[in-house]
Amino acid sequence: MNRFVIADWEKCIGCNTCMAGCVDVHERAGLAAYPRLHVTRLENATMPLQCRNCDDAPCEKVCPVRAITFEDRSVQLNESVCIGCKLCALVCPFGAITPHGTKPRGEESLAYGHVLRVGPPMPQGEESPLYGTYPLMLPEPDLRPDAVHPLLQWLIGERTVAVKCDLCHWRPQGPECVRVCPTDALRLVDEDNVTELIEKRRVQTFHDHPAGG
Amino acid sequence: MPDAKTVCPYCGTGCSMRLITKGNQIVEVEADRESPVNEGNLCLKGYFGFHHVASPARLTTPMMRREDGRFAPAGWDAALDVVARKLADIKRESGPDAIVIFSTARSTNEENYVTQKFARAVLGTNNVDHCARLCHAPTTSGLEMTLGAGAMTNTIGELSRHSDVIFICGSNTAECHPIVASHVIKAKARGAKLIVADPRKNEMVKHADLWLGVPIGHDIPLLNAMMHVIIKEGLHKADFIREHTDGFDDLARAVANYPPERVSQMTGIPAEDLVKAGRWYANAGAASTLYAMGVTQFTCGTGNVVSIANLAVITGQIGRPGAGVCPLRGQNNIQGAGDLGAVPNEFPGCYKVTDDAARARFEKAWNSPLSSKIGLRLTEVPAAILDGKVRAVICDGENPMLTDPSTRHFARAVEKLDLLMVTDIFLSETARRAHVVLPACGWGGRKGTFINTERRVQRVRAAVRARGETKAAWWIFRSLSERLGFDGMRYRSPEDVWNEVRTVVPEQWGGVSYARLDKEPGVCHPCPTEDHPGTPILHVGGRFATPSGRAQLKPVLFDPVEVPESERKAFASPIVGHIAERPDADYPFIFTTGRVAAHYHTGNMTRRSPVLEQIAPEALFELNPEDARDLGLRDGEYIRVTTRRGSVVSKAWVTGRVSPKLVFGTFHYWETPANELTNSENLDPYCFIPEFKISAARVVKITPAEAQASVEAQRRYFRQDVEAAAIIAENAYLQSHGDAA
Ligand code: SF4
Ligand code: SF4
Ligand code: SF4
Numbered sequence: 001m002n003r004f005v006i007a008d009w010e011k012c013i014g015c016n017t018c019m020a021g022c023v024d025v026h027e028r029a030g031l032a033a034y035p036r037l038h039v040t041r042l043e044n045a046t047m048p049l050q051c052r053n054c055d056d057a058p059c060e061k062v063c064p065v066r067a068i069t070f071e072d073r074s075v076q077l078n079e080s081v082c083i084g085c086k087l088c089a090l091v092c093p094f095g096a097i098t099p100h101g102t103k104p105r106g107e108e109s110l111a112y113g114h115v116l117r118v119g120p121p122m123p124q125g126e127e128s129p130l131y132g133t134y135p136l137m138l139p140e141p142d143l144r145p146d147a148v149h150p151l152l153q154w155l156i157g158e159r160t161v162a163v164k165c166d167l168c169h170w171r172p173q174g175p176e177c178v179r180v181c182p183t184d185a186l187r188l189v190d191e192d193n194v195t196e197l198i199e200k201r202r203v204q205t206f207h208d209h210p211a212g213g
Numbered sequence: 214m215p216d217a218k219t220v221c222p223y224c225g226t227g228c229s230m231r232l233i234t235k236g237n238q239i240v241e242v243e244a245d246r247e248s249p250v251n252e253g254n255l256c257l258k259g260y261f262g263f264h265h266v267a268s269p270a271r272l273t274t275p276m277m278r279r280e281d282g283r284f285a286p287a288g289w290d291a292a293l294d295v296v297a298r299k300l301a302d303i304k305r306e307s308g309p310d311a312i313v314i315f316s317t318a319r320s321t322n323e324e325n326y327v328t329q330k331f332a333r334a335v336l337g338t339n340n341v342d343h344c345a346r347l348c349h350a351p352t353t354s355g356l357e358m359t360l361g362a363g364a365m366t367n368t369i370g371e372l373s374r375h376s377d378v379i380f381i382c383g384s385n386t387a388e389c390h391p392i393v394a395s396h397v398i399k400a401k402a403r404g405a406k407l408i409v410a411d412p413r414k415n416e417m418v419k420h421a422d423l424w425l426g427v428p429i430g431h432d433i434p435l436l437n438a439m440m441h442v443i444i445k446e447g448l449h450k451a452d453f454i455r456e457h458t459d460g461f462d463d464l465a466r467a468v469a470n471y472p473p474e475r476v477s478q479m480t481g482i483p484a485e486d487l488v489k490a491g492r493w494y495a496n497a498g499a500a501s502t503l504y505a506m507g508v509t510q511f512t513c514g515t516g517n518v519v520s521i522a523n524l525a526v527i528t529g530q531i532g533r534p535g536a537g538v539c540p541l542r543g544q545n546n547i548q549g550a551g552d553l554g555a556v557p558n559e560f561p562g563c564y565k566v567t568d569d570a571a572r573a574r575f576e577k578a579w580n581s582p583l584s585s586k587i588g589l590r591l592t593e594v595p596a597a598i599l600d601g602k603v604r605a606v607i608c609d610g611e612n613p614m615l616t617d618p619s620t621r622h623f624a625r626a627v628e629k630l631d632l633l634m635v636t637d638i639f640l641s642e643t644a645r646r647a648h649v650v651l652p653a654c655g656w657g658g659r660k661g662t663f664i665n666t667e668r669r670v671q672r673v674r675a676a677v678r679a680r681g682e683t684k685a686a687w688w689i690f691r692s693l694s695e696r697l698g699f700d701g702m703r704y705r706s707p708e709d710v711w712n713e714v715r716t717v718v719p720e721q722w723g724g725v726s727y728a729r730l731d732k733e734p735g736v737c738h739p740c741p742t743e744d745h746p747g748t749p750i751l752h753v754g755g756r757f758a759t760p761s762g763r764a765q766l767k768p769v770l771f772d773p774v775e776v777p778e779s780e781r782k783a784f785a786s787p788i789v790g791h792i793a794e795r796p797d798a799d800y801p802f803i804f805t806t807g808r809v810a811a812h813y814h815t816g817n818m819t820r821r822s823p824v825l826e827q828i829a830p831e832a833l834f835e836l837n838p839e840d841a842r843d844l845g846l847r848d849g850e851y852i853r854v855t856t857r858r859g860s861v862v863s864k865a866w867v868t869g870r871v872s873p874k875l876v877f878g879t880f881h882y883w884e885t886p887a888n889e890l891t892n893s894e895n896l897d898p899y900c901f902i903p904e905f906k907i908s909a910a911r912v913v914k915i916t917p918a919e920a921q922a923s924v925e926a927q928r929r930y931f932r933q934d935v936e937a938a939a940i941i942a943e944n945a946y947l948q949s950h951g952d953a954a
Contacts, residue, residue, distance in 0.1 A: 009419075010401075010420070011398050011402075013386075013387035013391060013394045013395070013398065013416050013417070013420075014387055014388075014416040014419075014810075015256050015257060015387060015388065015391040015394070015416075015810040016257055016810055016811055016828050016829075017255075017256050017257040017260065017391070017810075019257075019828055020257040020260065020261050020811070020824045020825065020828050021257070021260065021261075023824050023827055023828070024260075024261060024824050027823075027824075033823075033827070035827075035828075041868075041870075043414060043868075043869040043870070044414075044419055045419055046416055046419060180255070180257075180260060182251075182254035182255065182256055182391055182392055182394075182395040183254075183394070183395045183398045183399075185398075
């Protein structure tokens with residue numbers, strides 16, 4: 001059985017710490033700096049949604065270049081192999097895959113310039129020294145026309161790849177979102193948890209409805 | 214430098230953390246597992262809000278404005294000489310009260326102490342204030358009036374361990390104090406009940422067992438109705454009231470006028486919910502009320518806070534573990550700044566400047582005559598400048614150009630000043646208008662202590678070497694004091710300053726030595742001696758901190774328009790509330806403000822973190838789907854919100870979180886400076902806080918192109934000084950290369 005991370009809406013306070021942790025840990029690993037889980041707010045409940053690592057994963061089936069594969073009890077997506085065709089995003093029943101633009105190098109230094117950059121100040125004058133000119137601050141109307149669908153929206157010069165939860169598979173301490181969530185709303189589910197839960201529920205069912213009713 | 218254990222620089226929760234460094238840079242933040250406050254957790258600001266420390270845009274050298282209006286780098290000596298000379302001239306020509314100092318809740322206790330001492334002992338004025346005026350001033354006035362101490366009565370950890378009912382009234386706890394919210398979630402898992410009173414369906418409402426959808430500003434009738442039910446059903450603690458309080462009869466008479474049925478008509482909250490809330494709260498083994506800006510930022514802010522205290526006192530929900538009144542302070546050291554005397558009416562330790570005995574004590578300690586005249590409050594300063602009464606402002610780390618209500622009014626005033634000296638870590642919108650800008654040594658490089666919302670004094674340690682020529686505020690004021698011929702500030706370190714504080718106000722901090730703070734996870738004041746355990750719970754056993762030792766209950770009356778004379782006259786000195794600016798035909802919406810979890814205030818620090826900026830890159834004003842339909846607006850399109858004071862543009866989030874005709878917006882973004890909309894004219898009569906939370910507004914839909922044009926206009930307004938920015942960039946470049954060498 002594949003493992004997956006899931007949230008408990010009874011504990012989630014919608015603080016977005018999990019999303020921030022996700023961005024940070026992937027950026028440090030040289031992967032797309034984009035959250036792989038999305039805190040989703042309905043009127044009466046809030047929690048992050050992410051990949052369920054389906055055992056019969058439709059995304060794996062449709063990927064034309066085998067960027068998506070089953071590995072180590074999870075579904076992994078190789079961002080270097082991905083050609084950005086977005087088919088997986090269309091078939092995922094949970095909305096767990098987001099095509100996200102990988103910025104060309106020049107732009108990347110703009111985005112994170114004020115942290116990582118060493119060298120003379122950017123020539124644009126006022127912008128860069130102040131807020132490091134974060135290019136996503138507002139969409140420029142002429143660059144970002146109303147797209148047919150948000151899935152198909154990207155900036156010229158970006159290479160779009162599919163981004164999804166990878167369970168932070170390279171980290172011995174496990175998924176970063178689970179670690180940083182201040183209310184313990186997230187947990188990693190694996191075969192043991194599920195077996196345990198099923199056993200408990202069986203006993204509970206027997207207890208509550210001894211006649212099977 | 215080695216990794217350092219310190220305290221988060223953002224909200225008043227005061228989470229303890231370890232800064233992991235590489236070379237001279239912070240690379241990671243770890244949560245402190247031993248801390249009783251955060252128990253190994255942090256929110257996203259705590260984890261990812263450190264990038265500003267290494268930003269090349271940091272101010273690293275003093276700058277002075279030249280004749281032609283541009284900035285030029287200057288040495289410390291030159292800059293301080295100019296400031297000292299100007300201060301001396303202005304003091305000679307116009308008296309000490311022509312000078313105002315804005316201290317800041319962002320800096321340490323030590324810095325606040327030195328700042329207010331500089332104002333009082335060196336300049337001779339009580340004109341010193343800080344941003345608490347704009348957030349929890351009603352907490353100080355309201356709780357001092359009733360309980361005798363303007364502070365959270367209990368500790369945060371008691372919520373998860375002891376409280377059976379948690380009543381959140383006007384606090385967006387999940388976004389503004391996520392770690393406090395995590396204790397509420399733990400309490401719920403233990404079986405505690407949660408009541409939330411908020412006009413918005415914020416994240417805590419989703420966890421509430423009972424939601425009271427109180428219309429904005431109507432907390433007094435809500436609380437009066439709860440007390441009405443409690444007294445009518447005999448759920449109040451008569452013995453406790455008799456032994457430990459004064460004024461119950463008047464209060465009972467006042468709340469008799471607020472039966473749930475009437476309040477239900479006034480507020481739209483179902484009467485049975487008001488009854489239920491009153492019963493749950495009164496019957497709880499231990500109940501705590503959490504409140505914040507949703508209660509304080511009104512012209513009746515003091516009345517709201519007094520009502521919360523009334524409710525706690527008559528039910529005996531105070532002075533026990535998990536039972537108390539919990540103002541959640543918004544800033545890392547706002548409790549400390551106020552307690553250390555950075556307010557115009559009080560010395561350190563909350564002694565009144567008008568009290569002769571108190572003055573004598575500080576005159577002796579500081580060896581200097583002190584003024585008995587209450588100084589100007591921050592909110593009175595712009596008018597005083599325009600009247601020519603104030604000629605110099607020293608602004609230490611605040612950014613009133615973005616945070617103060619009705620900012621353009623403030624901008625006009627600032628232009629008239631003879632001296633505006635700004636100390637900051639960045640060239641803030643305010644600094645850009647200064648005559649002299651001094652580079653401050655900010656969090657990461659600064660040492661001292663902070664006091665969190667639960668009165669816990671904690672050590673703040675440096676993880677990196679100070680940037681460039683940056684200096685701490687205590688050093689700056691010490692240097693100015695020497696130039697002005699005062700020699701009572703010979704501090705060599707923050708510890709020197711703190712030890713002076715301990716000897717001057719021993720009843721509060723005498724027992725809180727640096728050595729002790731190194732061993733313990735903070736100490737809650739008052740703590741008079743080294744062997745005193747500190748005071749995690751105030752007012753234990755009904756012994757209140759008022760002069761008489763008894764809680765002072767006060768009748769609080771409310772009507773959105775005006776409380777009728779007849780009702781008012783029935784009481785000797787009632788507190789009376791109303792709403793200053795109600796919606797009308799021209800401005801049919803109510804605009805209100807708040808925060809999101811990812812950002813902090815004007816974003817000068819958090820917006821420099823790529824991670825936080827990615828999570829919340831732009832303002833999202835919340836608008837009800839009904840209103841969106843009327844405006845022909847889809848989620849994610851742009852709106853312009855206009856009030857009598859200004860107009861800003863934002864992306865709209867169409868959501869049922871807000872009720873119809875209510876717009877909620879954040880004030881984090883210079884692109885969408887929400888405080889241009891807020892109201893600075895109507896002030897609370899007790900503590901002078903403006904009514905930030907309610908502005909009558911108009912909302913129209915605009916095109917993305919219009920939105921973009923507005924951002925460009927804001928950029929010109931707030932970021933006009935290209936020259937200054939270029940100098941900073943240059944400094945930063947030299948600096949980073951200097952560092953590398
Ligand atoms: S991305 Fe979607 S389809 Fe693919 S494994 Fe995850 S949840 Fe299943
Ligand atoms: S970190 Fe936890 S509480 Fe915060 S949004 Fe994510 S799941 Fe929810
Ligand atoms: S809850 Fe407040 S103090 Fe704690 S990490 Fe978050 S911002 Fe910092």
